[in-house]
Amino acid sequence: MRMEFYRPVNQVLQRYIEGYYFISPDGNSERLHYWTFPNNFFIVSVSRDIKIEANNNKITITPSLQENIIANFVSRYISPIEVLVEGSISEITIYFKPLAINYLFSNAHELLQMENTLDFIPFADFIPAMKRILLESDRTFQRQSLEDYWMSKLEIREPGLMESIVSDIESGLKIEDIARSNNFSRQYLNRLFTRNIGKPPSEFYRIHRFRKAIKKQKDIRNLTELSYESLFYDQSHLIRDFKQLTNVNPNAFFKKVDTVNANVWLFI
Incomplete structure (x- = not known):
């Protein structure tokens, strides 16, 4: 096939x-x-x-x-x-x-x-x-x-509030700061985001950061540098997230997966 x-x-x-x-x-x-x-x-x-x-x-x-x-x-x-x-x-x-x-x-x-x-x-x-x-x-x-x-x-509309919030979260802004800038409570922002995205902003950002690291890895071979370039706190933080999201550590993941491809699959 x-x-x-x-x-x-x-x-x-x-x-x-x-x-x-x-x-x-x-x-x-x-x-x-x-x-x-x-x-x-x-x-x-x-x-x-x-x-x-x-x-x-x-x-x-x-x-x-x-x-x-x-x-x-x-x-x-x-x-x-x-x-x-x-x-x-x-x-x-x-x-x-x-x-x-x-x-x-x-x-x-x-x-x-x-x-x-x-x-x-x-x-x-x-x-x-x-x-x-x-x-x-x-x-x-x-x-x-x-x-x-x-x-x-498709019902085409101009980008609105949710597009702005998604962009802010993807850029690494703190959820508390995003809520404050929109005059929301953090609880209201969580409800609004989950209603429109299907998951809370913390989970969305965690997955976004993981995917960002995958895209950057082909140009950055050092895990420490990759951690900071992808907005992880440190290398141990990156390793922990990779294990939770892929079931393997990042070194094993990158050895088995071709991150240059348009989409990321691990073929068996």
Whole structure:
């Protein structure tokens, strides 16, 4: 099977979608086995003719003799998820940026409270549209159709308060200072953030800092320097977070994972 990751071509969608990948048969291996690590995206996967089983941070996907289209999403996880694909399948997975679903789905707050589901049908035309896209053999047309579909659902608005808060948190400002600058209590900021992002700001920043360290690692080989460049307190702080988010220490992680790739998976 073949897994190919793309960034959106549409410049408007680039604000809302980090990227998407296709899994498709290629006549070679019929097995994919990898780990995916915590991130702050809202991840939607759509597959054709499959059975899916999810439990204990492991997702197993196998072909089904019964024709179907199955869509699921994951909005929050703080431990690695093991993904095992046994047999040839067709799948599209989209990584929506933080806040993006608030511009796409009228029930975004409800979805974020669920954190994940194996039965995701956000629009009446969603399943038929995804089926047509999955059946399309021309990759260029397939990508265009996928991006056109999400553009048709997008309610474009000017960036507002939440975008400002997310930017402040990503830059490393203290939560107390952000709350104070907006005349909020810390408790209110936590509630507001969790309602719109699906997790508290402290968890969001911890994952953002972890992902920032992964991006910087290809240019910084020393863990001490990487710690400070990624806004960790020190090297032991970085090691502790990596162990909690990847189940291994950072040296072991970076030896096994190619951080130059557009997305970060550990293939087994």
